Amino acid sequence: MGRYVLRRLIISIPTLLGISVVIFAILAFAPGDPLSQFANNPEVPFEVREQVRRSLGLDQPVQLRYVSWVTSLLRGDLGYSFASKLPVSELILQRLPATLAVLGSAYLIGLLIALPVGILSAVKRYSFFDHFATTATFIGFSVPSFFTGLILIVIFSVHLRWFPFIYDSTIETQDLESLWRQIRQTIMPVAVLTFFYAATMARYVRAEILENLPQDYVRTARAKGLRERILLQRHVLRNSLIPVVTLLALGLPHIFTGAVITEQIFAVPGIGHLLILSIVNADTPVVMGVTFIFAVLVVAFNLLADVCYAALDPRIRYS
Amino acid sequence: MDRRIRAPGIPAFLVISSLIVSACSQQATPGPAATAVATAAPAQSAAPTPNLRGAGGELKLLFWQGPVIMNPHLSQGSKDQEAARLVVEPMASMGPSGTPVAKLAAEVPTRANGGISADGTTVTWKLKSGVKWSDGTEFTADDVVFTYEYMADKAVAATTASGTRNIKSVVARDKLTVVVTFTAPTAVPYQWGVAETSAILQKAQFSAFKGANAKDAPGNQKPIGTGPYKVKDFKPNDIITYEINENYREAGKPFFKTVQIKTVADALTAARAVCQTGDADYGWSLNLAKDQLKPFLDSGRCNNIVTQGTSAESINFNFANNRLTGDQRAEPNTSHPFLSDLKVRTALAKAIDRQTIADQIWGGLTGSASCNLINTPRELISPNTATMDVCKYDLAAANRLLDEAGWVKGPDGIRAKGGVKMEIVYQTTVAAFRQQVQDVVKKAWESLGVKVELKAIPAGVFFSTDLNSPDTASKFFADVQEYANGYGDPDPEVFLSAWASENIKGRESGWRGTNYWRWKSAEYDALYFSLVKELDPAKRRDLIMKMNDLIVGQVVSIPIASFLRPVSGAAKELKGPIANPFEGDLWNIADWTK
Numbered sequence: 028m029g030r031y032v033l034r035r036l037i038i039s040i041p042t043l044l045g046i047s048v049v050i051f052a053i054l055a056f057a058p059g060d061p062l063s064q065f066a067n068n069p070e071v072p073f074e075v076r077e078q079v080r081r082s083l084g085l086d087q088p089v090q091l092r093y094v095s096w097v098t099s100l101l102r103g104d105l106g107y108s109f110a111s112k113l114p115v116s117e118l119i120l121q122r123l124p125a126t127l128a129v130l131g132s133a134y135l136i137g138l139l140i141a142l143p144v145g146i147l148s149a150v151k152r153y154s155f156f157d158h159f160a161t162t163a164t165f166i167g168f169s170v171p172s173f174f175t176g177l178i179l180i181v182i183f184s185v186h187l188r189w190f191p192f193i194y195d196s197t198i199e200t201q202d203l204e205s206l207w208r209q210i211r212q213t214i215m216p217v218a219v220l221t222f223f224y225a226a227t228m229a230r231y232v233r234a235e236i237l238e239n240l241p242q243d244y245v246r247t248a249r250a251k252g253l254r255e256r257i258l259l260q261r262h263v264l265r266n267s268l269i270p271v272v273t274l275l276a277l278g279l280p281h282i283f284t285g286a287v288i289t290e291q292i293f294a295v296p297g298i299g300h301l302l303i304l305s306i307v308n309a310d311t312p313v314v315m316g317v318t319f320i321f322a323v324l325v326v327a328f329n330l331l332a333d334v335c336y337a338a339l340d341p342r343i344r345y346s
Numbered sequence: 347m348d349r350r351i352r353a354p355g356i357p358a359f360l361v362i363s364s365l366i367v368s369a370c371s372q373q374a375t376p377g378p379a380a381t382a383v384a385t386a387a388p389a390q391s392a393a394p395t396p397n398l399r400g401a402g403g404e405l406k407l408l409f410w411q412g413p414v415i416m417n418p419h420l421s422q423g424s425k426d427q428e429a430a431r432l433v434v435e436p437m438a439s440m441g442p443s444g445t446p447v448a449k450l451a452a453e454v455p456t457r458a459n460g461g462i463s464a465d466g467t468t469v470t471w472k473l474k475s476g477v478k479w480s481d482g483t484e485f486t487a488d489d490v491v492f493t494y495e496y497m498a499d500k501a502v503a504a505t506t507a508s509g510t511r512n513i514k515s516v517v518a519r520d521k522l523t524v525v526v527t528f529t530a531p532t533a534v535p536y537q538w539g540v541a542e543t544s545a546i547l548q549k550a551q552f553s554a555f556k557g558a559n560a561k562d563a564p565g566n567q568k569p570i571g572t573g574p575y576k577v578k579d580f581k582p583n584d585i586i587t588y589e590i591n592e593n594y595r596e597a598g599k600p601f602f603k604t605v606q607i608k609t610v611a612d613a614l615t616a617a618r619a620v621c622q623t624g625d626a627d628y629g630w631s632l633n634l635a636k637d638q639l640k641p642f643l644d645s646g647r648c649n650n651i652v653t654q655g656t657s658a659e660s661i662n663f664n665f666a667n668n669r670l671t672g673d674q675r676a677e678p679n680t681s682h683p684f685l686s687d688l689k690v691r692t693a694l695a696k697a698i699d700r701q702t703i704a705d706q707i708w709g710g711l712t713g714s715a716s717c718n719l720i721n722t723p724r725e726l727i728s729p730n731t732a733t734m735d736v737c738k739y740d741l742a743a744a745n746r747l748l749d750e751a752g753w754v755k756g757p758d759g760i761r762a763k764g765g766v767k768m769e770i771v772y773q774t775t776v777a778a779f780r781q782q783v784q785d786v787v788k789k790a791w792e793s794l795g796v797k798v799e800l801k802a803i804p805a806g807v808f809f810s811t812d813l814n815s816p817d818t819a820s821k822f823f824a825d826v827q828e829y830a831n832g833y834g835d836p837d838p839e840v841f842l843s844a845w846a847s848e849n850i851k852g853r854e855s856g857w858r859g860t861n862y863w864r865w866k867s868a869e870y871d872a873l874y875f876s877l878v879k880e881l882d883p884a885k886r887r888d889l890i891m892k893m894n895d896l897i898v899g900q901v902v903s904i905p906i907a908s909f910l911r912p913v914s915g916a917a918k919e920l921k922g923p924i925a926n927p928f929e930g931d932l933w934n935i936a937d938w939t940k
Contacts, residue, residue, distance in 0.1 A: 058817065060810030064411075064423030065505060069833055069840040070543065073820075073858040075507045076811050082503035082558065110422045111414040111582040112561035121581055185622055193408070193610055193619055193626070196585055291611040296584035304412065304583055307806060308422065 031345035032334065039326045044097075046322040051096065051315060055089040059309035061109045083109050096315060105319075106312035108305070115316035118301060122285075125196055126297035129290075130282040133217045137224025138275065144225070145232025150259065152237065160229065167226025172219050176292040179215045190215050194295040216293040220286055224278075231274055235267035269339050276332035280324035284317065398598050400590050402940050405602035405920075406626040407932075408616040412583030412609030417566040418545045419497055419504040427542045428630070428930035429607055432588055433480075433571035434545035437471055437490065437524075438536070440928035442653060444723040444836030446540045450474060450485065450572060452522075455535070466531035466881050471539060473522040478593040479548050480576045487518035492549035494526075494538065495556065502560045506543040513538060533881050534837050541834070541929055546572070574600040574936040583609055594936070601939040614638060620915045621648040627940075628923070629915040630931055635779060636709040639913075643711070648915045650711070653925035654722045655911030656841075657832030659713070661698070661787070661904040663691055666864040668771075668823050676823055677852045678864045683766045684753070685825060690768075691901035692736050693747035697790040699739040704907040707779050713909040720894045721908035722927055723836050728891040731898050744794055753795075761795040773801040773817070774828040775808045783828065783906065813856055820857040827862070830909060836928055837886070839877055842893050845902060846874040865902045 062079055065071035080086055084095075099106055105115035144164075148157040184192040191212050200206045239245065240263060248258050285299025298317060305313035337343045413429035414422060421427045438446040438454050446454045452472040455461020461470050477485040494516035497504045514527045516538075526538060538544055548570045555563035568577045572595070575588035588605040608626070610616050616629035621642035629648075632639060643650050667680035674680060684690045704715035717737035720726050731737050753761040753768060761768040770791065774780045781802055788798040801824065803817045808829070816823050833841035843849055844860040847867070851859030870893065877889045897903055912931045916923050922938035923931065 056814065058807040058810055058812050058815035060806065060812055062422065062505065062811075063806040063809045064425075069844065069860070070508050070835070071505055072508050072860070073811060075503075075505060077858075078500060078503045078507065079505060080811065082501070082560075107561060108414070108582075112420065112566050113582065118582065122584075180618075185618070188623065191625060192623075193608060193615070195608070196581065197579060197587060197606075292615075294608065294610045294615070296581065296609075301583065309806065309810075 028334075028337065028345060032330065035330050035333070039330070042326060043319075043322055047097070047100075047315070047319055048093065050318050050322075051093050051311075052089070054309075054311050054314055055092070057309075061085075061309045063309070096312075100319070105316040108313050109310045110305075110308055110313075115312050118313060119298060119316060119320070122296050122298045122301050125194070125295055126285045126290075126299070127282065129213060129216050129295055129297060130220060130286060132213070133220035134224055134278070134282055136217065137221045137228060140221070140225040141228035141232055145229040146236060146259075146264070148229070149233045149236035149240070161233075164226040164229045164233075167222045168230060172223060172286065172289045173292060175222060176215070176219045176289055179219060180292070183215060192293055194293050196296045216286075216289050216295055219289050219292075228271070228274070232267070232271055235270055236263060239263050239267045269336065272335055272339060273332045276328050276335060277325075280321060280328050283324055284321050398601050398939070400601075400603040402601040403603055405605045405628070405938065405940075407605065407607045407628045407630060408610050408619055408626045409607055409630045410610055410613050410616050411631075413586060413607065414582040415566050416569050416577060416580060416586075417547070417563070418542055419493075419502070419506045419547070420560060420566060421505055424930060425630075427545075428932050429586055430545060430569065431542045431573070431930055431932050432575040432605060432935055433569050433573045433577060433591075434547060435571065435573045436541055436544045436546065437473070437539045438541075439933050440536070440541045440836065440926070442924060442926040442928070444928065446536055448474075450477060450490075450546060451539075462535050466533070466535070467528050469526040469528075469535045469539070470519075471524040471526070473524065474595065475522055477572055477595050479570050479572055480591040480593055481548075481570050482593055483548075483550065485546075485548075485572055486521045487524045488521075489546055489549045490524045490539075491516050491518050492553060492556075493544070493546045496547060496552060496560075497544075499556055501557045504560075509538045509543050511537075531879075531881060533878075533886060534835065534839060537835065542933065543834070575605055578604070585609070596936060599936045605935070617642045617915055620917055621645050624917065627917045627920050628931075631912050632915050633712065633913060636707065636711050639711055640709075642915065646918070648917050649920075651912060651914045651916050651923050651925045651931070652712075652910040653912075653927055654724075655832065655909045655927050656720075656722050656834070656838070657830045657909045657911065658716060658719050658721055659783070659828065659830045659906045659909070660719065661826055661828045661906065662863050663694075663902060664822050664825050664827075664863060665866070665902075666822075668825060673853055676821065676864070678850045678866075679852075682825070684763070684768055687751055688901065689747050689751040690753070693744040693751070693794065694791060694796070695736045695901050695904045696738065696740050696744040696747070697794055698787055698904060698906070699790065700737075700906045701739070703783055703786050707782055708907060708909075711910075712913045713907045715906070716908035717898060717905050718894055718908070719831070719897060719903060719905050720838055720890060725887055726838070726890050728894045728898075730891070730895050734895075734899060736899060736901055736904075741790070741793065748794060755795045759795055760797050767797065768795065769797040769799070770826055771799045771801060771824040772826040772828070773803060773808075773824040775805040776802045777805070780828060811858075818857070820851075820859070820862055822862045822864075828906075832909075834928060838890060842877070842890065843874065845870055845893070845897055847871050863902055865900075867896070867900065870896050 061083065062076050084092060107114055108118055144160050148160040151157055180192045183189045192215065194212050198205055198209050200209050245263060248262055283298060284302065285297035287299035287303050290297040290300040301313065302317045337345055409425055411423060411425040413426045415426050416430045416433065418427040418430040418434060435449045437451040438448050441447045448454050450473055452474045453459060455469050455471055473487060479485055494510060496502055497506050498510040512529050512532060514529045516524060516526050519525050551565045551570050552563055567580045574591055574594045576591045578587045578589045580586050586607045590600060590603060613632045613634050617632050617634060619625040620629040622645060624647060663685045664676060665682055665686055666676040666678055667682050668676040670680060700715045704713060708714060717731040718728055748761055753763045756762050772784060774784060784800045788800060791798050807815055807817050808819050810818055819827060845865060846861060849859040849861040850864050851857055873889055873893050877886060880886050880889060898905065911927050912925055914931050919940050920938065921940065924934055926933050
């Protein structure tokens with residue numbers, strides 16, 4: 028097992044380098060300009076824009092820029108944003124709390140809803156509840172978040188005036204009142220994401236259980252006269268949740284990158300918002316920083332999923 | 347038995363695909379910021395009495411482009427300069443009518459008060475005495491001189507550097523006098539020192555960062571200023587909170603205790619929060635379509651802050667041959683197979699129904715039809731284009747002109763002459779209204795027997811200086827391109843230089859010229875050279891109108907509409923905002939009250 032993990036870790040180094048080369052190349056060859064907002068402003072002529080490009084090092088050949096990016100990365104330095112001149116790590120840290128608060132809670136609540144719903148609708152297959160849950164998850168899975176987000180805004184912000192639709196990241200939780208303000212502004216974005224996560228996971232849970240129910244070992248257990256509850260808890264659930272754990276582990280890195288569209292709609296200053304703005308403004312160091320950390324997390328959680336898999340399923344042995 | 351397929355390629359695929367997905371979901375980037383001129387604006391409220399400093403609680407402003415840096419000289423767009431404007435000030439603001447208003451200066455130098463020398467080469471600025479920085483230290487002429495040196499320093503790479511062009515020196519004669527000497531007599535004495543692009547930085551805070559290390563200055567996030575507010579907390583692209591600068595020189599101002607600039611996803615969200623739910627007091631630059639904006643304004647909860655802007659949407663022709671391939675493509679020494687013919691250009695211009703287009707898209711709320719490139723200040727607007735034939739919509743006449751020019755319709759319905767078919771590639775930036783204009787113009791031109799292929803390019807690509815991209819405005823590898831063009835200074839000399847032949851640049855010079863259309867006219871060049879040398883304001887006005895008329899009359903550019911600016915929404919209770927085409931919306935924020 029230890030050797031397996033070590034081998035995977037070593038393999039992940041070229042993988043990560045490969046990812047960074049590909050992303051860097053895409054960014055380098057994609058047309059774009061950090062100063063494009065000044066583009067046809069006669070007060071910002073070509074000479075000035077070229078001077079700025081030079082000061083950002085954009086006049087260097089791509090390979091040199093890549094090498095200098097990797098060298099600073101090895102020193103633990105993600106570089107500086109072209110736009111705000113702040114260290115990329117500082118920008119990411121600034122946005123981490125809101126991202127984790129919104130996406131983390133949505134993921135957790137989504138899971139807490141998905142498990143009972145998925146189990147119940149599998150066990151009571153074709154019941155009224157199952158039909159209802161299947162329809163709801165189908166909707167949650169297919170309706171895009173910008174649509175659910177806007178519907179929530181129109182109902183709860185514009186008509187009922189219950190919740191604000193502009194996230195205020197300056198609120199510091201000191202007392203009950205500020206805590207309530209914090210919760211109020213988080214409810215809608217979390218609801219939108221929870222709906223999606225819960226729907227995705229519930230469908231998966233249901234499918235896995237349904238796959239296990241007709242298996243021979245279930246019939247054997249029933250023939251033994253095992254009670255249905257115990258059968259479900261000890262045998263069916265344990266076996267069906269193994270792939271679900273994998274799914275969960277693989278989904279965790281996405282919490283880090285944030286939810287681009289939902290963050291945009293509710294003005295949540297998350298990492299997805301940072302990423303999309305940096306892409307639009309050709310802010311290469313920030314895009315590289317966010318995507319590279321994401322790549323590291325994806326690789327790490329893949330490994331973690333595989334390790335968990337072996338721990339949960341005794342039939343699996345890595346060597 | 348590993349049941350799952352694992353390959354190193356999968357994580358890479360995940361990352362890249364998420365990158366692509368996010369890139370596709372991006373909001374449409376705004377077109378280049380319009381700049382503008384002033385007319386109607388809500389009446390300015392009476393000056394608050396001295397005891398009103400900080401009486402007004404919190405002022406909430408919404409921007410849909412997030413400010414990222416508070417140093418206006420390293421800004422990435424006008425939104426950064428606007429956010430910084432609460433903190434750092436220029437010596438004078440450019441007023442809505444195009445005349446400067448003194449801020450840090452005791453008075454605006456003019457010829458009459460002797461501030462501008464008789465030969466037009468030196469401008470002497472007298473500064474207010476007793477002005478303090480927000481840290482309590484004294485503001486002096488040294489800070490002004492330092493700011494000039496900072497902007498002009500190549501290693502700093504200031505985006506405002508062009509303000510320092512043609513300036514020989516800026517020196518402090520004494521603690522409160524600054525002398526600006528130009529290399530030659532200048533017609534634009536306020537080019538440096540006036541407006542937010544010349545905001546004065548504190549020498550003590552920035553002197554250690556005047557060079558390649560400019561990016562490391564803590565002042566980039568929290569500049570010390572002389573303005574009404576200072577930065578309390580700054581999160582780029584998210585939120586900025588300001589608090590009162592207790593050392594602000596004007597007694598009783600500012601009215602609001604704190605100010606907050608929050609970034610939201612788009613203009614629609616900002617409009618909804620200001621005009622519908624009342625969550626904010628001011629929505630910056632609500633560039634919305636008429637149908638989207640109107641319901642918000644009709645709701646009666648907010649005012650539309652607008653004035654005539656300098657920016658005009660126009661369609662420009664390519665005079666070079668973009669059909670050639672390789673190194674010769676659209677080179678300045680080539681000639682377009684049919685657009686070089688004035689009759690053809692006139693016909694294409696006459697086929698455009700600018701009135702209908704403007705009524706449908708902007709409906710007077712954000713813009714209106716115009717056949718002029720110069721639409722403000724009022725005294726510069728040419729009255730001659732109104733009667734010009736080329737400005738009149740007439741499809742029949744357009745068809746006749748093409749017949750006369752010898753372009754006859756072939757069996758496929760497309761006009762041709764000498765084996766050349768009239769096929770046009772028409773490019774512009776991605777923006778809903780631009781695609782609408784494209785569709786209307788395409789239909790009109792196709793009814794003339796011209797084949798039209800439309801291209802929409804993201805603004806960030808279209809306006810980039812990236813030499814690897816074939817889709818930039820400066821390369822102009824198309825027949826026709828459309829976008830909005832404007833000027834920041836009330837004097838449009840720099841703007842008009844884009845039609846002078848000296849600014850035609852091809853492959854050899856990396857397309858670094860502003861005359862993208864490669865139009866050469868001896869007549870225009872003569873007018874331009876006279877303008878550069880002319881110091882008399884009346885004669886300048888005359889020359890500027892002639893240049894406008896020549897561009898329109900020769901159908902180099904077809905103006906479609908002129909934009910209003912800034913088109914921001916202010917809550918009804920908010921008093922004080924005055925639309926100003928030459929400065930950002932927040933230029934007079936010290937005077938805002940509720």
